[in-house]
Amino acid sequence: MFHLLAAATPTAFNINFGAVAYGLAAIGPGIGIGLIFGHGVEAMARQPEARGLIQSNMYIGFALTEALALIGIVVPFIFKATGSG
Amino acid sequence: MPCARKRGAGVNLEDMNVAGSIVALAGSVCTEGNSHVFSATHCPYPAPGYPSPSFIFTPFFRVGSFAFTKPMLLALVSTVVVVAFFWAAFAKPKLVPSAVQSLGEMGIEFVQHQILRPMMGKRGDGYLPFLVAIFFFVWIMNLMEIIPIAQFPAMSQIAFPAALMLMVYGTYTYLGIKHQGLGGYFANMIPKDVPFFILAILAPVEILQYVIIRPFTLAVRLFANMFAGHILLLVFTLATWYLFSASIGLLFSATSFILVIVLTAFEMLIQVLQAYIFTILTAQYIGGSLEAGH
Numbered sequence: 001m002f003h004l005l006a007a008a009t010p011t012a013f014n015i016n017f018g019a020v021a022y023g024l025a026a027i028g029p030g031i032g033i034g035l036i037f038g039h040g041v042e043a044m045a046r047q048p049e050a051r052g053l054i055q056s057n058m059y060i061g062f063a064l065t066e067a068l069a070l071i072g073i074v075v076p077f078i079f080k081a082t083g084s085g
Numbered sequence: 086m087p088c089a090r091k092r093g094a095g096v097n098l099e100d101m102n103v104a105g106s107i108v109a110l111a112g113s114v115c116t117e118g119n120s121h122v123f124s125a126t127h128c129p130y131p132a133p134g135y136p137s138p139s140f141i142f143t144p145f146f147r148v149g150s151f152a153f154t155k156p157m158l159l160a161l162v163s164t165v166v167v168v169a170f171f172w173a174a175f176a177k178p179k180l181v182p183s184a185v186q187s188l189g190e191m192g193i194e195f196v197q198h199q200i201l202r203p204m205m206g207k208r209g210d211g212y213l214p215f216l217v218a219i220f221f222f223v224w225i226m227n228l229m230e231i232i233p234i235a236q237f238p239a240m241s242q243i244a245f246p247a248a249l250m251l252m253v254y255g256t257y258t259y260l261g262i263k264h265q266g267l268g269g270y271f272a273n274m275i276p277k278d279v280p281f282f283i284l285a286i287l288a289p290v291e292i293l294q295y296v297i298i299r300p301f302t303l304a305v306r307l308f309a310n311m312f313a314g315h316i317l318l319l320v321f322t323l324a325t326w327y328l329f330s331a332s333i334g335l336l337f338s339a340t341s342f343i344l345v346i347v348l349t350a351f352e353m354l355i356q357v358l359q360a361y362i363f364t365i366l367t368a369q370y371i372g373g374s375l376e377a378g379h
Contacts, residue, residue, distance in 0.1 A: 056199065056203070059358060059361070059362070060362065060365060060366075063306065063358065063359070063362035064302075064306075064362075066306075066310070067302050067305065067306035067309070070305075070306065070309030070310055070312075070313055071302075071305055071306075071309055073309060073312075073313050074305070074308070074309045074312060074313070077134060077135040
């Protein structure tokens with residue numbers, strides 16, 4: 001009987017797992033970058049004369065965190081199974 | 086269960102053009118000219134990505150098994166541009182600088198005061214040519230993405246960041262071993278005065294970081310930024326054409342076009358930022374190798 005059910009069920013599982021993987025991979029860096037810039041803005045508000053120092057460190061931290069999100073977008077192209085991509 | 090026709094990785098490039106003509110209505114031919122989503126021919130458009138024709142280039146010429154492709158040409162052009170600029174600026178330096186010399190001095194002072202001095206201090210001034218070369222080479226290569234006719238960031242082929250990464254990796258490993266000794270280089274990776282059970286986790290992580298993770302992320306950060314940026318611009322540019330029709334598609338198309346312009350501005354920021362990050366991380370790694378232990 002299950003084969004009848006299988007024939008009747010629409011194939012809803014054509015999921016592109018590469019895209020889902022990137023969506024999940026973007027959660028962490030999203031939070032991280034928000035924290036970096038949030039704390040950076042707060043620090044600049046507390047001490048405006050330290051603006052240059054804070055800004056350069058903010059951008060370094062941003063690039064290091066962004067790297068993880070971007071590795072996430074590249075990985076589906078690298079690890080290609082026959083069904084994904 | 087019917088198999089869905091999959092485009093992308095499992096399909097080679099010739100099949101993609103054939104697939105378009107198979108999916109279209111009988112009697113119509115799918116060219117790039119009539120690939121619109123609202124048109125009657127229902128012609129598809131291959132999505133940009135790695136195996137798509139956007140990132141695979143037919144070579145200009147071949148010498149044996151060496152194929153000379155467009156990214157290599159862009160790399161050569163970038164090298165010539167950087168060398169020609171600094172040659173013109175500093176071939177005959179004067180005390181009162183000319184215009185080009187002023188620009189060159191601004192560039193070098195930016196790298197020296199914003200990148201080298203904070204990371205390495207005064208003793209790192211010998212490495213200034215290396216850092217200036219890396220910064221301007223990466224920046225001009227990234228700029229090729231938005232220059233007409235070229236319009237391809239050569240750094241989105243993994244070979245170019247990997248080559249730069251090998252240079253940086255070799256430099257800081259060699260300098261670390263030279264200044265701290267072979268055993269000292271690895272011993273200084275591990276912080277002292279740490280309880281043993283933390284050390285058992287921390288030591289492999291730190292050694293892995295210096296040996297594998299730092300060079301890997303250095304190369305992949307630059308590669309992935311340029312790759313993703315190029316795909317972003319490609320998606321919206323192709324969408325501008327694909328969504329174009331005499332109906333509501335005009336609104337979609339116009340929005341997509343505005344987004345292309347906004348994203349190009351964003352890409353210009355990312356290009357200079359990635360060049361800055363590559364250079365400052367190089368300076369940090371070399372600076373860390375130069376100091377004789379914590």
